[in-house]
Amino acid sequence: MKLRESVRIGWRAITGHKLRSTLTTVGVIIGIASVIVFMVLGGAFTENVVGDLDDESEPVMQVVTQTEPETGTGIMFVEAPIYTESDVEAIEGMDGVDYVAPSGSLPAVQLSHGEESQTGTVGVEATIPERFGNESMYPLEDGETFSPSADDEAVVSGQVARLFEDNVSVGDELSITFEDGETETVTAVGIANTTVGGQPSQPTVYLPVDSHYELTIETPDGETERAYPSLEVRAESMDDVDPTKEAITEYFETDADARELKDDEHTIAVQTVDDAVDQVAGIVDQLTVFIGGIAAISLVVGSIGIANIMIVSVTERTREIGVMKAVGARKRDIVQLFLLESVILGAIGAVVGVAAGIGLGYLAVSMLGWPMVYPLQWIAIAAAVGVGVGVLSGLYPAWRAASVDPIEALRRE
Amino acid sequence: MSTGEPASEGGSPVVARDVRRTYYMGESVDALDGVSLSLPAGSYTAVMGPSGSGKSTLMNLLGCLDTPDEGTVEIGGRSVGDLSGGERARLRGTEIGFVFQTFNLMPRLTAAENVTLPLVFHDGVEAGRHERAETLLSRVGLGDRLDHAPNELSGGQRQRVAIARALANEPTLLLADEPTGNLDTETGNEILAVFDELQAAGRTILMVTHERRVAERADRIVHLIDGELAEIEQLEGKR
């Protein structure tokens, strides 16, 4: 029996029950559409972040300590102060390094501006003045950066400035209360734009490291030095990033203080902006696949729906099957006929599902202002899955149809 | 009883030898109990008998839908019992045409598509199929109903479509199980006239009926009782 002939006859059967066929494919449509929507959203989100990061790409890298959690997968950051002043100086001395900004968070509990106070939401970080400025990682929206050792100057992020109903402007005084109960009053000398890749960062008050950071550690050489939980290194140009990263990585593998100070199971990582992008993309990918997987469960439901209707259809058409056998249909003709019918149902579900998924995804993405992404390989997968669902759910009904005894079928009145 | 090889001109004879078919429904029932019958080429045979006497069972065996538990059925010299399911399907699709009491048309196919249904399974050639349907339907007086669905046709018209379908493969043997059973007398007579024409054109026909009046259109009447062949009645004025 020719495939074309089966398509013609199968299509007749499908269109003979329009409502039923439509309802049958709805399950597959919903399953495939939701998978596609999530893939569009995930892809668009990544594209959005990556695009923004690429736009304002800075020759900056972060030196961080990581560990693998004992249970589960992924990577956790460790906030251990292991990067000493000697390390900072050693890296500063390397070719192609613009600055090394040590940073360490200070244990602040409350931030006040005039009558208003914020608790908990604001971080306070000790760092160096070079990070802020038009040529730096964080451009200034207003004012200037603090002087290296001033003890009453601060740069605040735009998020902090707008946190208060009475926005913080340059020259305003802020009081910071620390965990030990001490309160310091500083003047906001600059407001920095600290959004990274279009994503707002935590509202942070930045203070000069020299006048505020006191955490020290005994170095392997027996000296007492300040030590930081992470470093930010800026290369002189984008071209310097890779060689610098290599040099720094090697340094941490050979004679850095941090190498000896860190826990054995911890590792030191030097992350460029590209690495960060990859990491974000990786996490988003995992999440998308996970959510997509959940959506795929509805495909299983959809295929059960098709199988169910096909079984009903076989029962209803027992007599027709008997007739076809009487006029010469072989078992495999009947299998082909019914299998094709459920494949057509699955394929319709896939086509409509992909179209609906792209449409809905496009709508959502445009509302969020993200770039549209067509998840081509997922569209291909969805199409294959649709046909696969058709085959799987059609196998048993088709086998049942082929096993119909024509004599029994024709005796039925 | 007339067994043995009949003289045949054109087309192969169909022969049943000592055929037994037993059904088990709690206890065993011999639907056919040692029946021998041969259908010479071009013959027109009626099968009569009370309900449950094995008429349909005999027809199914001669039509390759079923195989005997004992004895043999030969079509064109080949024993049906030795054939695979696929080979028997091929035989049904190429050598045999069925006509049923309840027409048994495919409800979602047009008259023309119903007529050419047997070709779908055993003839890859699609070209000229519609013309073939037109010729066959014209022969049964339905040349103007090609694209009608079965439910748009009367009972008599449906049976004509079924006959046209049975002829689609130029079968050696035409089997009809009470073809007029669901029709009024007048329409039934029209259908019987079609069978008369087919016999005149040289077809081999076996027709099951329980009406004497209908059976008398044939050359001879085979009487079945309780699964046994009681008598073969040669009708006068026929050959």
Ligand SMILES: Nc1ncnc2c1ncn2[C@@H]1O[C@H](COP(=O)(O)OP(=O)(O)O)[C@@H](O)[C@H]1O
């Ligand atoms: N599929 C079957 N299962 C069980 N018994 C059957 C089956 N087909 C026919 N029979 C029995 O075989 C006998 C002959 O049936 P059938 O050939 O249909 O008779 P007829 O067509 O003469 O009315 C009946 O007793 C019937 O009940």
Ligand SMILES: [Mg+2]
């Ligand atoms: Mg019967």
